[in-house]
Amino acid sequence: MTPMPEHLRQATRARTEEAEKRARAALAELAKAGKPISFTAVARQAGVSTDFLYRSPELRTRIERHRAKRGPVPAATADPPGDPSTSAAVRALSARLTRQQETHREEVARLRKALEVAQGENLDLRRRLACYEAE
Known part of the structure; x- marks a missing residue:
């Protein structure tokens, strides 16, 4: 350097x-x-x-x-969340973390929905297969 x-x-x-x-x-x-x-x-x-x-x-x-x-x-004089005296790095990282958390929540919700659909399809296919195995 x-x-x-x-x-x-x-x-x-x-x-x-x-x-x-x-x-x-x-x-x-x-x-x-x-x-x-x-x-x-x-x-x-x-x-x-x-x-x-x-x-x-x-x-x-x-x-x-x-x-x-x-x-x-x-306690009434505690720092509010958007306190301007907080360092810029801390504020930037907090904002980034908040965005990532929201993105992850949305992704988890989407994946749960996809899992529900896949489990429903799996159950349907097992039922169909059971009909053929019974014969």
């Missing part, structure tokens, strides 16, 4: 630093407003993913420290 060019490394570093800055500001705003602090709340406020927050040791520690001060976040 070829190494990443320096200008791309710098751009990545700058983007990460900007996201960390937004996350720290969001954490401060939430704390100042007295709102419940969670990874999801900070991610929404800062416009970053929860994955980003969990992978940043400094931000993770800060959020966990604030959470510990206030106690557990009520």
Whole structure:
């Protein structure tokens, strides 16, 4: 694998630093407003993913420290299924899995119907054969 060019490394570093800055500001705003602090709340406020927050040791520690001060976040603030702070990869994989499940359900229903037809034909042929064997 070829190494990443320096200008791309710098751009990545700058983007990460900007996201960390937004996350720290969001954490401060939430704390100042007295709102419940969670990874999801900070991610929404800062416009970053929860994955980003969990992978940043400094931000993770800060959020966990604030959470510990206030106690557990009520269940009402749990992530809704289409949460924008969820990583894009997780959302894409979830959507793909949902489509595959639906496709498999349709295929199983089609195969069950075909099996019913085949079993009916098999039973009919056995009955016909039994008539010839009786003679």
